[in-house]
Amino acid sequence: MITIMHMSISKLFQDARDTGLAPGETLFVAGDEVTGIFMVRSGRVHLQRHTTHGAHMVLQNAGPGVVVAEASAYSSRYHCDAVAAEESVVAGMPKERFLSALADEPALAESWSALLARSVQAARLRSEIRSMPRVADRLDAWLGEGNALPERGRWQEAAAELGVTREALYRELARRRVKP
Amino acid sequence: MITIMHMSISKLFQDARDTGLAPGETLFVAGDEVTGIFMVRSGRVHLQRHTTHGAHMVLQNAGPGVVVAEASAYSSRYHCDAVAAEESVVAGMPKERFLSALADEPALAESWSALLARSVQAARLRSEIRSMPRVADRLDAWLGEGNALPERGRWQEAAAELGVTREALYRELARRRVKP
DNA sequence: CGGCGTTTTGAGAGAGCTCAACATCGGTGG
DNA sequence: CCACCGATGTTGAGCTCTCTCAAAACGCCG
Numbered sequence: 001m002i003t004i005m006h007m008s009i010s011k012l013f014q015d016a017r018d019t020g021l022a023p024g025e026t027l028f029v030a031g032d033e034v035t036g037i038f039m040v041r042s043g044r045v046h047l048q049r050h051t052t053h054g055a056h057m058v059l060q061n062a063g064p065g066v067v068v069a070e071a072s073a074y075s076s077r078y079h080c081d082a083v084a085a086e087e088s089v090v091a092g093m094p095k096e097r098f099l100s101a102l103a104d105e106p107a108l109a110e111s112w113s114a115l116l117a118r119s120v121q122a123a124r125l126r127s128e129i130r131s132m133p134r135v136a137d138r139l140d141a142w143l144g145e146g147n148a149l150p151e152r153g154r155w156q157e158a159a160a161e162l163g164v165t166r167e168a169l170y171r172e173l174a175r176r177r178v179k180p
Numbered sequence: 181m182i183t184i185m186h187m188s189i190s191k192l193f194q195d196a197r198d199t200g201l202a203p204g205e206t207l208f209v210a211g212d213e214v215t216g217i218f219m220v221r222s223g224r225v226h227l228q229r230h231t232t233h234g235a236h237m238v239l240q241n242a243g244p245g246v247v248v249a250e251a252s253a254y255s256s257r258y259h260c261d262a263v264a265a266e267e268s269v270v271a272g273m274p275k276e277r278f279l280s281a282l283a284d285e286p287a288l289a290e291s292w293s294a295l296l297a298r299s300v301q302a303a304r305l306r307s308e309i310r311s312m313p314r315v316a317d318r319l320d321a322w323l324g325e326g327n328a329l330p331e332r333g334r335w336q337e338a339a340a341e342l343g344v345t346r347e348a349l350y351r352e353l354a355r356r357r358v359k360p
Numbered sequence: 361c362g363g364c365g366t367t368t369t370g371a372g373a374g375a376g377c378t379c380a381a382c383a384t385c386g387g388t389g390g
Numbered sequence: 391c392c393a394c395c396g397a398t399g400t401t402g403a404g405c406t407c408t409c410t411c412a413a414a415a416c417g418c419c420g
Contacts, residue, residue, distance in 0.1 A: 059304045074293070103289075119296075314374095354400075
């Protein structure tokens with residue numbers, strides 16, 4: 001069932017305009033007007049917000065088939081930044097066209113609602129993970145949710161997603177290597 | 181506009197069945213089958229999950245007019261517990277009836293999607309708050325978001341919502357009383 | 361080889377968590 | 391009215407853990 005729902009939203013983006021993104025390239029930043037809705041075709045796009053002193057926190061990790069910043073469809077301006085974590089391609093379509101398509105097709109609207117509902121659960125899970133004080137607990141909960149540690153050279157991204165400093169994650173990983 | 185969207189979902193619950201909840205009474209627990217959708221009429225219902233050693237964490241603070249566990253509409257079973265934080269009344273309607281009403285009325289479906297979108301933003305904000313290491317920062321961010329400290333006798337609830345221990349919140353409040 | 365970014369490791373300080381004692385308040389029942 | 395009781399608020403001391411600053415060791419690529 002989930003696959004079917006996923007398919008119908010994907011189909012809506014079939015004839016959308018594709019754009020390539022280089023690693024680190026930004027799709028939009030907080031404050032920008034919301035004119036389009038984007039779906040990741042390949043690669044990975046991070047929805048993030050800046051904290052104090054330059055550090056950034058990941059609020060959504062959008063892989064292939066995932067809509068970036070779903071919640072912005074009903075806002076006039078973005079609340080976060082979106083940047084490509086790697087070489088990516090995103091499909092974009094005008095917000096008005098997207099919303100009218102939902103209004104015309106009830107089945108599509110239901111798929112969209114179900115997708116938003118899963119985003120709510122994902123975001124709540126993230127907040128649950130981040131309220132754990134110990135890095136070890138956060139990592140366990142994150143790994144237990146189907147997430148996997150990225151390849152070497154990208155561990156910092158995992159740290160940002162867990163809401164901890166790089167050093168703290170490195171130490172935890174070292175601790176696990178010697179004493180699992 | 182927000183008010184209008186809010187109204188239409190509320191109207192859907194006009195002829196729903198009301199149930200009273202005593203303080204501390206549970207509406208449902210994690211694992212229960214999702215048979216109905218609930219909206220808070222009066223009082224306050226907390227959506228929460230148990231952590232280790234009995235402490236609980238608030239994932240949603242549903243006041244009057246707010247739908248409890250919106251994300252569960254597309255799940256077969258609940259992922260969290262819902263308990264009344266105070267004397268409350270909730271309106272419940274069968275899940276099938278709720279979903280078919282959305283399918284029949286496009287305007288209603290759009291309101292529902294917009295409501296889910298706001299829940300996503302709220303949950304993301306919560307995760308942002310909880311990834312702050314200092315209690316003072318969490319409290320500031322929480323207060324800056326329209327939240328207010330509850331009356332005396334319910335400060336622990338605020339602590340649960342901020343994801344900190346009671347003592348930590350008490351100390352921070354004491355710190356602010358003497359040196360604002 | 362020489363940068364540049366990532367990974368590793370060290371040391372110190374800060375802040376929350378835990379356990380614990382005690383005060384305060386509200387309600388109950390003798 | 392007062393003693394008792396439970397829950398909430400308050401404060402203290404110690405521990406643990408992360409954060410911060412800092413300095414290396416790798417690893418990759420021009």
